[in-house]
Amino acid sequence: MDKFRMIFQFLQSNQESFMNGICGIMALASAQLYSAFDFNCPCLPRYNLAYGLGILLVPPFILFLLGFVLNNNVSMLAEEWRRPRGQRGKDPAVLRYMFCSMAQRAMIAPVVWVSVTLLDGKCITCAFCTSVPVETLGNTSHPGLSQGDMKRVLARIPCKEIYDGQELIANEVAVRYLRCISQALGWCFVLLMTTLAFLVRSLRPCFTQAAFLKSRYWSHYIDIERKLFDETCAEHARSFAKVCIQQFFEGMSTDLAAARCHPPRKAPADAGEAAEKLLGITDQGTMNTALKSWHRCKPPLHLHPPAHHSGNGWAGEQQPPAHPSVPRKETAAYYSRV
Amino acid sequence: MDRFRMIFQYFQSNSESVMNGICGLLALASVKMYTCFDFSCPCLPRYNMAYGLGIIFVPPIALFLCGLILNRQSLVMLEEWRRPQGHRKKNLAVIRYMCSSIMQRAMVAPVVWIVVTLLDGKCLICAFSSSVDPEKFVGFANASPVQVQQLLAKVPCKDDELMRNNTSRKAVSRYLRCWSQALGWSILLILIVAAFLARWLRPCFNQATLLQARHWSNYIDIEQKIFEETCCEHSRLFAHKCILHFFESMRQEIKLHSFSLSREGEGAEGEEYLLRCITDQDQVNKLLKMWYYEKPPL
Numbered sequence: 126m127d128k129f130r131m132i133f134q135f136l137q138s139n140q141e142s143f144m145n146g147i148c149g150i151m152a153l154a155s156a157q158l159y160s161a162f163d164f165n166c167p168c169l170p171r172y173n174l175a176y177g178l179g180i181l182l183v184p185p186f187i188l189f190l191l192g193f194v195l196n197n198n199v200s201m202l203a204e205e206w207r208r209p210r211g212q213r214g215k216d217p218a219v220l221r222y223m224f225c226s227m228a229q230r231a232m233i234a235p236v237v238w239v240s241v242t243l244l245d246g247k248c249i250t251c252a253f254c255t256s257v258p259v260e261t262l263g264n265t266s267h268p269g270l271s272q273g274d275m276k277r278v279l280a281r282i283p284c285k286e287i288y289d290g291q292e293l294i295a296n297e298v299a300v301r302y303l304r305c306i307s308q309a310l311g312w313c314f315v316l317l318m319t320t321l322a323f324l325v326r327s328l329r330p331c332f333t334q335a336a337f338l339k340s341r342y343w344s345h346y347i348d349i350e351r352k353l354f355d356e357t358c359a360e361h362a363r364s365f366a367k368v369c370i371q372q373f374f375e376g377m378s379t380d381l382a383a384a385r386c387h388p389p390r391k392a393p394a395d396a397g398e399a400a401e402k403l404l405g406i407t408d409q410g411t412m413n414t415a416l417k418s419w420h421r422c423k424p425p426l427h428l429h430p431p432a433h434h435s436g437n438g439w440a441g442e443q444q445p446p447a448h449p450s451v452p453r454k455e456t457a458a459y460y461s462r463v
Numbered sequence: 464m465d466r467f468r469m470i471f472q473y474f475q476s477n478s479e480s481v482m483n484g485i486c487g488l489l490a491l492a493s494v495k496m497y498t499c500f501d502f503s504c505p506c507l508p509r510y511n512m513a514y515g516l517g518i519i520f521v522p523p524i525a526l527f528l529c530g531l532i533l534n535r536q537s538l539v540m541l542e543e544w545r546r547p548q549g550h551r552k553k554n555l556a557v558i559r560y561m562c563s564s565i566m567q568r569a570m571v572a573p574v575v576w577i578v579v580t581l582l583d584g585k586c587l588i589c590a591f592s593s594s595v596d597p598e599k600f601v602g603f604a605n606a607s608p609v610q611v612q613q614l615l616a617k618v619p620c621k622d623d624e625l626m627r628n629n630t631s632r633k634a635v636s637r638y639l640r641c642w643s644q645a646l647g648w649s650i651l652l653i654l655i656v657a658a659f660l661a662r663w664l665r666p667c668f669n670q671a672t673l674l675q676a677r678h679w680s681n682y683i684d685i686e687q688k689i690f691e692e693t694c695c696e697h698s699r700l701f702a703h704k705c706i707l708h709f710f711e712s713m714r715q716e717i718k719l720h721s722f723s724l725s726r727e728g729e730g731a732e733g734e735e736y737l738l739r740c741i742t743d744q745d746q747v748n749k750l751l752k753m754w755y756y757e758k759p760p761l
Contacts, residue, residue, distance in 0.1 A: 162582065167641035168634070176641055183648050190659045204666040284637065287630045358678050359685075366686035370693055403700055409761035412697075419690065420542075422549030
């Protein structure tokens with residue numbers, strides 16, 4: 126019972142810390158991805174805005190969805206949501222709690238990406254370089270260009286090596302201006318996010334704390350119940366497989382004995398465990414037959430009670446099932462065989 | 464019973480986590496391969512497209528096949544698919560489940576390669592530099608068509624003497640790179656949305672069938688492993704008995720030939736029993752020769 130409790134605690138703490146770990150790794154991966162990504166502004170009038178805003182918004186969306194995909198609880202939540210009611214009622218508060226906790230964890234990596242992008246400044250510089258206020262920052266004495274030409278020149282601001290509008294507006298001036306705005310936006314965003322997180326954390330205990338504790342408990346319970354069910358099924362499958370294989374080999378040796386028209390050769394009393402483990406197969410021909418039979422004619426997924434040894438029909442003879450007149454052996458005995 | 468359960472948990476979690484681990488390793492290997500690979504665009508009109516598209520598509524196919532080969536479950540699935548029906552009915556849902564899980568894991572490394580290639584941009588620049596509209600770029604608008612093709616084909620090669628400081632080359636390069644990165648991010652977005660929808664929507668349809676298919680596919684895997692273990696154990700015991708019989712027959716032969724050996728009791732066991740019969744170099748050599756030339760029957 127104590128061991129069970131230890132396993133229980135381990136599983137419970139493990140899931141939480143596992144998810145927190147994944148969340149942290151994704152945040153780091155998001156920062157690393159940004160620094161590895163080679164930002165390449167197209168420096169063409171209409172493309173800049175699309176590219177810049179795309180890089181600002183699309184990867185966070187991808188990271189957000191990835192946060193959900195990597196979270197094992199998603200399928201658990203969907204399953205709990207869609208299951209038929211049956212004999213167990215459904216509590217929408219539990220579902221809401223599960224969804225909120227998953228969404229909060231999934232939000233961290235996108236927030237990191239957006240903050241890093243804004244603080245770095247390249248995206249905003251690329252996206253809004255055509256909107257720089259030339260009248261205030263540029264040389265007013267420069268002869269006026271058409272709108273199209275002006276846009277084309279301004280679009281090249283992020284690409285220093287092909288910028289040809291130095292007389293119109295100095296490249297460093299424009300870049301510094303845009304970068305300053307970008308960093309201000311970045312810091313405001315970081316402040317906003319941390320304030321929100323702080324408010325959510327500190328205000329929640331003031332409202333509905335009891336309901337919160339209940340939802341948290343039952344969401345953990347559903348998670349653990351599902352895991353234990355999977356483990357039990359897997360354990361059952363293993364036991365089933367062992368007994369199935371044992372009965373297959375016993376059936377083989379019974380069939381062979383029947384084919385040779387003498388009773389199954391019992392291991393001599395003093396041969397001990399080794400002879401039993403040989404499963405009645407003591408020559409090459411028998412082993413080959415057993416392997417061939419395993420492939421050609423797998424035994425049915427049906428374990429017979431251990432008292433009577435019915436063949437698996439390999440020899441073509443149908444043996445009538447004997448009534449279990451002998452006392453039933455404990456199936457636990459099979460576990461120690463292999 | 465508890466120890467059994469813990470070992471079993473390790474065993475079961477082991478095969479899933481082994482497969483996930485292999486999948487992750489292949490993805491990392493794919494990124495590493497790309498960074499180590501020395502991409503060198505031929506910069507010739509017709510060769511560029513073939514080279515660029517070849518580098519985008521051929522390694523992913525190889526990675527996909529590697530993913531299938533390294534996954535043990537693919538052999539199990541094939542065997543289950545091809546075995547004769549015999550006494551056990553075949554459940555197509557189980558085979559479909561195994562097939563889809565194998566395919567999903569094998570697809571990860573090729574997708575990683577394609578996305579990294581597109582986000583880097585070199586392949587697409589190489590493949591499509593000749594297909595760019597020269598009117599958009601100042602440096603190429605005034606040349607004759609043949610010359611334009613030649614120049615555009617040289618865009619991926621920064622070190623070419625014609626192209627070294629050409630601003631139009633840089634403009635074309637940036638333009639194509641922008642498209643390549645947009646395509647890469649779009650593909651990644653579509654795949655992630657598909658994965659997300661699959662995860663959310665799967666429990667809404669046929670959840671019971673899915674649980675059954677998952678259980679029986681796991682069962683088939685475990686049964687195969689246990690059968691192999693049983694056969695291994697059996698062959699070990701079989702070999703042990705076979706060799707003991709061999710030594711016994713050698714001992715009797717030696718006894719027949721050399722009466723000087725003192726007649727020990729038949730009840731002697733263990734190492735001393737073996738040693739008593741074969742106690743010098745000649746006898747050992749004879750035994751080894753017999754073992755090689757006349758192995759005992761099975």
